[in-house]
Amino acid sequence: MKPCNIFQLQRLSVNDGEGIRTTVFFKGCALRCQWCANPESWAFDAQLMFFPHKCTGCGNCVIACKQEANVRNNDGAINFISSNCINCGACLTVCPADARQVMGEELTIDAVMTQLKKDYIFYLESGGGVTFSGGEPFLHPEYLRLLNARCHQLGINTAVESCAYFDFAACQDIIANIDQLFFDLKIMDSARHKQYTGVTNERILANIEAASKINDNIFVRVPVITGVNDSDENMSALAKFLLAKTSITRVELLPYHKLGLEKMTALGMPAVVFETPSEAKMEELNSLLVREGMTIVSFK
Ligand code: SF4
Numbered sequence: 023m024k025p026c027n028i029f030q031l032q033r034l035s036v037n038d039g040e041g042i043r044t045t046v047f048f049k050g051c052a053l054r055c056q057w058c059a060n061p062e063s064w065a066f067d068a069q070l071m072f073f074p075h076k077c078t079g080c081g082n083c084v085i086a087c088k089q090e091a092n093v094r095n096n097d098g099a100i101n102f103i104s105s106n107c108i109n110c111g112a113c114l115t116v117c118p119a120d121a122r123q124v125m126g127e128e129l130t131i132d133a134v135m136t137q138l139k140k141d142y143i144f145y146l147e148s149g150g151g152v153t154f155s156g157g158e159p160f161l162h163p164e165y166l167r168l169l170n171a172r173c174h175q176l177g178i179n180t181a182v183e184s185c186a187y188f189d190f191a192a193c194q195d196i197i198a199n200i201d202q203l204f205f206d207l208k209i210m211d212s213a214r215h216k217q218y219t220g221v222t223n224e225r226i227l228a229n230i231e232a233a234s235k236i237n238d239n240i241f242v243r244v245p246v247i248t249g250v251n252d253s254d255e256n257m258s259a260l261a262k263f264l265l266a267k268t269s270i271t272r273v274e275l276l277p278y279h280k281l282g283l284e285k286m287t288a289l290g291m292p293a294v295v296f297e298t299p300s301e302a303k304m305e306e307l308n309s310l311l312v313r314e315g316m317t318i319v320s321f322k
């Protein structure tokens with residue numbers, strides 16, 4: 023089994039399923055949600071991130087980089103041109119300010135299991151386990167299948183957080199064997215979905231529908247983005263879809279936050295700022311979903 027690019031192993035997580043968990047973040051995603059909290063997950067390969075607020079302006083990286091990916095602006099600040107970067111790592115070793123970080127490391131399943139086993143006792147005592155997230159874990163079916171099986175051999179509960187955009191046939195057996203599934207569902211209008219995420223939503227809806235027929239422990243998560251998907255019409259359509267096409271009734275609404283903005287800037291990507299919904303708006307949407315027959319859950 024080839025190693026897989028993992029960008030974080032987050033221990034003692036309590037927001038990614040039941041109990042205390044370790045979350046394994048895979049690299050690679052087909053969506054480009056403009057509000058993404060983990061834009062470092064989009065590319066399949068490792069990527070350099072540059073944090074300007076840590077930079078002292080010493081210029082070591084400008085000298086070290088043969089690709090002209092680090093240039094000094096007229097105002098003296100360092101500009102990272104991500105499109106020039108080949109991720110050679112030369113600038114990492116010369117930066118005295120820890121202003122550069124590579125996201126993503128090729129890890130074998132044995133290497134991941136070694137980390138996961140460290141918190142085995144917490145999983146057992148809290149009813150927790152391991153959550154596979156990303157990025158999109160189902161874009162790595164062979165690796166995910168084996169990692170899930172290795173966890174189950176030790177009695178470790180498993181969960182997947184997914185955007186639901188993947189090849190269902192390649193992942194069907196894994197879906198049936200995962201203990202909990204969290205599918206993101208964002209925008210019910212397909213053209214609008216494409217406008218904000220880069221893809222239409224037909225495959226996502228079809229995958230959620232098909233998954234609900236072979237796994238009865240599925241939650242739907244909705245990131246609530248002001249002015250994008252927070253309309254009554256969108257939430258009502260979402261609930262009606264779940265009731266009509268699936269057996270899923272548990273929904274978690276997650277208010278947009280701005281944690282992804284700094285990462286987008288650090289990756290040299292343009293960052294789009296949205297407005298965080300108010301608590302009153304979140305309550306209003308939760309109430310609407312309850313009226314539509316949904317059960318509101320929270321892992322916060
Ligand atoms: S990692 Fe990228 S920015 Fe750093 S030296 Fe290599 S090419 Fe240049």
Ligand code: SF4
Pocket residue numbers: 076077078079080081082083084100116117118119120121122
């Ligand atoms: S080496 Fe580090 S501190 Fe020096 S200019 Fe480059 S990013 Fe800034």
